[in-house]
Amino acid sequence: MKNFKKTFHINAEPSDIYAALTNPYTIELWSGYPAQMIAEPGEEFSMWEGDITGKIIQLVPDKKVVQEWYFGETSEESIVTINISPMGGASVVVVEHINIPDDDFENIVEGWVEYYMGAIRRFYNPNF
Template identity: 55%
Template sequence: MKDYKKYYLLPATPDEVYTALTNPVTLELWTGDPAEMSTEPGSEFSLWEGSIVGKNIEFVPGKKIVQQWYFDGQTDESIVTIKIHPDSHGSSVELRHVNIPDDDYNDIVEGWNDSYFGNLADFFEVG
């Protein structure tokens, strides 16, 4: 199991970033795929046509998202924590993803950088 932590700068307010990560309509706009998402703790979510699935654990509007991501056959919970901080250029987003299976690590890191936060940055810069 491996952990990953990185900071991303986004040209949007913390509230805009939070909405983009939690509102299913906005998620579909920047991912290009149907999204199932709720800010109800304990609810299930699905992104990128089921490529990412899990359970929502905690939400602090405009500040924090905590989710459990599911990996087949994994016994240790893989937890994603996203903290959103105001920054002079918009928002600084702190990502921490723990207990990533070794075999999935490189794909997950690439996904965070390119598909997830890369697409989100493009969305805000174009929008």
């Protein structure tokens, strides 16, 4: 199991970032795929036609999202913690993903950088 942590600077308010992480309609706008998500702790979610599935653990509006991501049969829970902080009209977003299966690590890192946070960054700043 491996861990990933990266800081992203995104030209959007924390409330916009939070919506991009928890609102299924906003998720569909930046990802291009329908999402199934009810923003309540304990609720399961699915994104990218089931490529990402999991359960919401904790939500602090406009500040924090904690999720468990499912990777089939693993010995430890794979936990994603996303902290959002304001920074002069923009946001600093810190993504920490722990207990990523070794075989999935490179794809997950590429997914976070290019297709997940990268897509959110491009959604709010098309010239990026």
